[in-house]
Amino acid sequence: MGHLGARRIPVPGTRFEIRWVSETGSTNDDLLVEAERGAPEGLALAADVQTAGRGRLGRRWESPRGASLLISVLLRPGVHVSHGFALVAASALAMRGAVREVCEVEVDVKWPNDLVVRASRGGGWRKLGGILAESVTADERLDALVVGTGVNCNWQGFVPDELADVAISLDALCGGEVDRELLAVTYLTELERLLIRAAQTDLGEVTKSWKEASVTIGRDVVVDLGAGRSIRGVAEDVDDLGRLRVRSDDGVLHEVAVGDVVHLR
Numbered sequence: 351m352g353h354l355g356a357r358r359i360p361v362p363g364t365r366f367e368i369r370w371v372s373e374t375g376s377t378n379d380d381l382l383v384e385a386e387r388g389a390p391e392g393l394a395l396a397a398d399v400q401t402a403g404r405g406r407l408g409r410r411w412e413s414p415r416g417a418s419l420l421i422s423v424l425l426r427p428g429v430h431v432s433h434g435f436a437l438v439a440a441s442a443l444a445m446r447g448a449v450r451e452v453c454e455v456e457v458d459v460k461w462p463n464d465l466v467v468r469a470s471r472g473g474g475w476r477k478l479g480g481i482l483a484e485s486v487t488a489d490e491r492l493d494a495l496v497v498g499t500g501v502n503c504n505w506q507g508f509v510p511d512e513l514a515d516v517a518i519s520l521d522a523l524c525g526g527e528v529d530r531e532l533l534a535v536t537y538l539t540e541l542e543r544l545l546i547r548a549a550q551t552d553l554g555e556v557t558k559s560w561k562e563a564s565v566t567i568g569r570d571v572v573v574d575l576g577a578g579r580s581i582r583g584v585a586e587d588v589d590d591l592g593r594l595r596v597r598s599d600d601g602v603l604h605e606v607a608v609g610d611v612v613h614l615r
Contacts, residue, residue, distance in 0.1 A: 423541070464481075479502060
């Protein structure tokens, strides 16, 4: 992969192998390059720090060295692009299960791509991590899907002041340092289980499970659409394409593909 000194970590009983590096620009960018070069499904890249990490809408994703699990996975599903959301949902559910198993912490999902936990004081949710998926398509099929996940793990009780009311780290929740390698292996083991299950049934079952874990569906929300536009109403559902269905206060049903959600109390 062009990363000297990468540690290879097999994930027994799965299609996955992790290559863990000290530093890179972006694990997603690296795997997209490898996908274009023909790399096989199951390649995962983790890094102690990213110098050009990205979130949704081109936002920077920053984390101190060794403080977070930063991991991207290459899938080659070969399915129609309309199934992309279900595969991303599987990744979110897999990390949810991994955090529960390793840290005994309950994680929920917030549309479109956040992993959140309920705050112990003051109510509401705090962001634990996020997911960014990027694809390579051919003839409306997903030739490659790179799913990058960042989870706050070992912030040693420190969260930047500007994030104190919105973010949280696993070590603050479980009272000690989190083994990031164990979390990564457990995540990929769970992802393998979910992908096998989806192949035996259908990806719609994965989407259904994701919706059951959602803290957005059924809530009063404001959706920021950008450019000064927003929708206020009730988040009624998420469709199979991952679009949030919001019924605004005037009774109109909106299907939102891209936006930022604020939960109203």
